[in-house]
Amino acid sequence: MDETGNKHMATLEDSTERMIAFLRQPSAYPHRPPAVEIRQTHASVLAIAPPYVYKVKKHVNLGFLDFTRLSERKENCERERRLNSRLCPELYIGVLPIASKDNRLFFGAEGRIVEYALQMRQLPEGFFLDQLLQSDQVTPATLDLILQKLKRFYEEHPPAPSVSAYGEAEKVREVVEGNLIALKEHTGEIVQEASLEAVQNYCARFFADNQALFEKRVQEQRIRDCHGDLHLDHIHIWQGKVCIYDCIEFNDRFRYIDVASDMAFLAMDFDFHGRPDLASYITSRLASLLHDPDLALLSDFYKCYRACVRAKVECITSQEPEVPAIERQRSREKARRYGSLALHYALFGSQPAVLVVCGRSGSGKSTIAGRLAELLGWEYVSSDITRKALFDIPQHQRSSPEMRANLYAQQVTDHVYQILLNQTRYAVMNQRSIVVDASFGQPRHRALFGQGLSRAQVPFLFIEMQASDETLRKRLAKRDKSRQVVSDARFADFELLRQLYHEPNEVAPGQLLRINAEKALGRIEKEILQQLSVLIGKNREQRGG
Template identity: 40%
Template sequence: MERLIEDLLGPEAYPHRPERIELRQTHISWVFLAGELVYKIKKPVDFGFLDFTTLEKRKHFCEREVVLNRRLCPDIYLGVVPVVKTTDGFRFEGEGEVVEWAVKMRRLPEEGMMSRLIREGALTRNHLELLVQKLVPFYQEAETGPEVNRYGSLETVRFNVEENFEQTRDFVGKALSRLRYEYIVSWSRRFMEENQALFSARIEGGFIRDGHGDLYSANVCYDDLREVYVFDCIEFNERFRCGDVAQDLAFLSMDLDFHGLEDFSRFFIERYVELSNDRRLYDILDFYKCYRAYVRGKIGCFTWASEGVPQEEREAALTAARRYFDLAYRYAGGKPFLIVVFGLSGTGKSVLGRTLYAELLAEYYNSDVVRKELAGLLPSEHRYEPFEKGLYAPEMTERTYEELLRRAEASLTSGRDVVLDATYRKRAHRETLLQLARKLEVPILFILCEAPAEVIRERLERRAQEAEEPSDGRWEIYLAQKKRFEAPGEIPPENLLRLETTEPPKNLAEKVKTRLFECLRLFGK
């Protein structure tokens, strides 16, 4: 396969001899951008929900892709062409043994891609209005009836949802935390159980159609504001293409949310409802937005796990997957949480904080690191100053805690869970976090780390030998902090957990997670 790809990156492999060829790939396709034309080859993969493992199947689905996409882009999809093996190498549309099949398309203007317009801040309501004007008649005219309606049945919807959960099980702990996974699973199952009549009403109302299946910004392109192209629909699985029109619309609405365009997301749905008179779409919208965000997260996981994809793209896919799962969690009504690991130097709070960060996949902010960033220092650069002097003077400490608060608020607002790791010996600093949690309406749990004095002294002496450790804590600093530590009486008992940190960090993390679950349940009441 490497030789095939290599040959198809040369201009001589194309009848029109393009000056430049660019290869892009997903988990299921190789896409060759060749001048004014595009050729797409399907990868020989089997993910369960699609099977491209034989040449015959790849040809069949290439043909289906052309037929289905001509519904919205009749002038873009030119046909299916062979990839042949010749004495000079592999070629598109030549004479020789057919080794692959490709979908041939006209190339759409890069500057008109909706994803690019979003990146450049150039998307307007006029763009969305043009799209809605195209989609309303498309769905009204799209195929429906008994064969299509079964894809909108609760039985099929449940199968699709459960398939997602099964296929992402191995990515729990890597792309999303177990807590969020179990929350989304539970909410989705409960919604389906409690809204059986709604799914039936959608079928009876004629809202189940042979639609697009992959309606988001990467598959929408504008020719200025004269024409809009909606391309690359799902051809490989009717279960994903056919269904409630709300499922398609939820995808683009979710995508706009993902890019921070919530106002455009609302406008898009409002205009569609106004023109289509589909008022009950709102009743099921968040369910399908959760489903669609989860699908995108799943695809990101597949890309991250794909061999042959460049490492940089894989890491970007994993980062995006985590954000999509965060969005799914939000649609399911989940709230991000704030964990504050605090206590005196040497009490083990940073070891516990890093363990929680790894297990919960939360954002982690350490005061030692933040303090040194503000001072323009590397985390490993040490400043062994006297208590509350130099780098640790009160004014620098205030700047550090203000920055921790700012970062926590930004992450929580974006839907990320947060672990803060700092001494927080002053009541005033802790109260600002309680105020933040009330303001954002998120659960908060304080973990007070404690240990016997002899253990702390041994830890601090050992830490001094670890060059990469960011803390500058020493025994004399611990003693000074202890004299000035303000007892956490302002923290409600249900939001405070005291831990003696002489146990292994994994054991302590399990105790924290157990208490966190209790905190989340109380918060949800």
């Protein structure tokens, strides 16, 4: 950025900081609230001044929205009021000018108008859907109130041909790919390149395989002028009254969408908050209310897209200098979680799944298992950690030779694998996915998991990490100098470990990946996600799904 650009950015930051300082003062408001709370999004500043809330657009151009000119900010305030009145007319009061005179800001039109604020009534705290979920007050009956309102909303606004056109496959592809391109700018610390590539590949395959479905949606008039930003904290329920607010006003193409896409945002948000049961309920219930059996076919695709949208928004917020540091860090963490959720949808859809990472000691299986759990946002269990916990041995303390005779006795090892299976089955019974880290060098332990997970009807895959004897020896020898290794296996154990390990040749090809563990970590991650994608795709085709 050149000197002119730097000065422009500094001016915008100063302008935003000045506006926040003004909005923070109770004396700035005609009704003199006792206190004012400031909140920020990537595009707006919110001033909570009971009993009102004032929303001011930031001077930003993010590509998908442009608020750099005063006229645009005023127009978007007015559009926001008009569009949101469709679902919550009582919330919005008006658009107020903010003027500057004698180097002071104030509400009113005297002097030079520098900004506009959207004035809203403050909704009672504790009744936003995310808050109700946190206090365990969201039930199917609660959701039915929301879904009935959405049903009426969709049916009362039949689409014009200009709106329906946005449901064509190429139009949808433009939006999805545009979001992924924007997200790619944040690869590195927050967004992992291997994960994003897997999501991109999934989306490309979905478009290639479902052209007829997109055409059918347009013909059936499933493309409507929707809400476009339908997540938990945009829904308020109080005394049986549902208020759905803060729809997309700045870009029509984000609002002219399939009702399946609108619903998917809400379903994805329930998944994000650990309630896949509620996500599943709203998907099936809305499909029934709208007489739309194909809605479920699009659910995972649109949930993946919506998770990417939220990841992008949180990435943007995490880099805004005027946002407090603690909120920027919170946005980084949310962005990672949304990215993990998108990857899960791309690979496994909405159902829980199990990855069993196995291999000889020194193959790097624990490193890869931990990394996959982090990328996917899954739970992680380890035979090494479980084994030491049974004997109250600290994780990174190597057991004595005398202790190891008991620690690695066959009956103890069998018990460890049974514990791992019990933990895995408990996780998937509660709709949580899990990565299992153990050598699985004995066929009976692989059979134990295969039979147990098949009975639980949960998809699972073995990932065997492979490396040459020379590489394994080097890695085991290296452990003698490290104090951060959980496993007790060392160079001196190489021959015994080699004899004890039996390759998983009996595992069906559709449930086994073999991975070269001698590459760089980033390349291994990318290869695993690529092979998972291909293998899962083949399995779906064989099942006719």
